[in-house]
Amino acid sequence: MLKIYNTYIHIPFCERKCNYCDFTSLKGTDNQIEKYVNYLLKEIDIYSKNYDLSEKQDTIYFGGGTPSLLPIDSLKRILSKFSYDENTEITIEVNPKTVDINKLKEYRNLGINRLSIGIQTFNDENLKVLGRIHNSEEAIEVYNIAREVDFKNISLDIMFSLPNQTLEMLKVDLEKLILLNPEHISIYSLIWEEGTKFFRDLKAGKLKETDNDLEATMYEYIIDYLKSKGYEHYEISNFSKKDFEARHNSIYWENKNYLGLGLSAAGYLGNLRYKNFFHLKDYYDKLDKNILPVDEREELTEDDIEQYRYLVGFRLLNNPLIPSKEYLEKCEILEKEAYLIKKENGYILSSKGLMLFNDFIANFIDD
Ligand SMILES: C[S@@+](CC[C@H](N)C(=O)[O-])C[C@H]1O[C@@H](n2cnc3c(N)ncnc32)[C@H](O)[C@@H]1O
Ligand code: SF4
Known part of the structure; x- marks a missing residue:
């Protein structure tokens, strides 16, 4: 049986949809979230019949959506299906509005040792435009509380090239970011995704795309600035202090196997790449029949694998x-x-x- 060492778990619920986001995220009541977790556990049980999930995990990643909406007990139930210890990198993506000191302490008690906090920008006006549910003060407070309860590995998500964002505004964001001194930073240029409110506003002429030259200047500035502050630019959109590269995400770039669980999650096992159903109904229907909720399957040939090795591998900037x-x-x-x-x-x-x-x-x- 193929042994599993890395697992991604998708939690597709958000308190409110951000205006730019096209990730799978739904509004969920407590009952709906609980129902979803029960199905996730069932999905894990089905996998455990054909794959060896008993090995100590190298990485576990709760992504979303907003996994920090999950009650602690649900996280506990999911984690109890895996074997892990303090050397396992266990990450949870956190929206600042959805956690408090007690929740963060519970995360530590459960063995979660890495947070990825969605900050996006420290500019409150821009946060409103993005449709975020928190302001910058709340985001900074959550970061400080996480330090208080002893999180030693924190990643912050930032976006740039936002509507009406100037280079000066970005510089202020970066200065505030560096003051927090996170171990890891993911920084993405805004993508105008079809189907989002931003995309509709763009088409209606209410919002304007950042000019290409400004976007390139911003990206160059980010790279120079973060490098000058001691961060290693190790992947196109990712920076870290020494030895704090994201171990889980590196699995993707190194083209290694991982188990993907949950609505619309992707996985890569042996030479099989797969993607789960996108609609909850389909996801539940399959699991009700004890069938894996896989919508797309692709058996990779040796050549596919080889080509993939370059497409993802060149993203890692220090790995020839x-x-x-x-x-x-x-x-x-x-x-x-x-x-x-x-x-x-x-x-x-x-x-x-x-x-x-x-x-x-x-x-x-x-x-
Ligand atoms: C899917 S989100 C999960 C994190 C969490 N839900 C949050 O937003 O706080 C992961 C990251 O992707 C980035 N992101 C989402 N939509 C994007 C877009 N359209 N363009 C660029 N980055 C985007 C954001 O920085 C976000 O923090
Ligand atoms: S950016 Fe994060 S919080 Fe906002 S809708 Fe997307 S997944 Fe949810």
């Missing part, structure tokens, strides 16, 4: 990749086009490749 014979020529061409740099021990992304990552990928998969 050694191409196989079939991909060597492609890497050489992309080096000539200045997307890649050749190092002694393989290829890594250049600054151009970093700034134009989508172009790089398009070139890479173009035959």
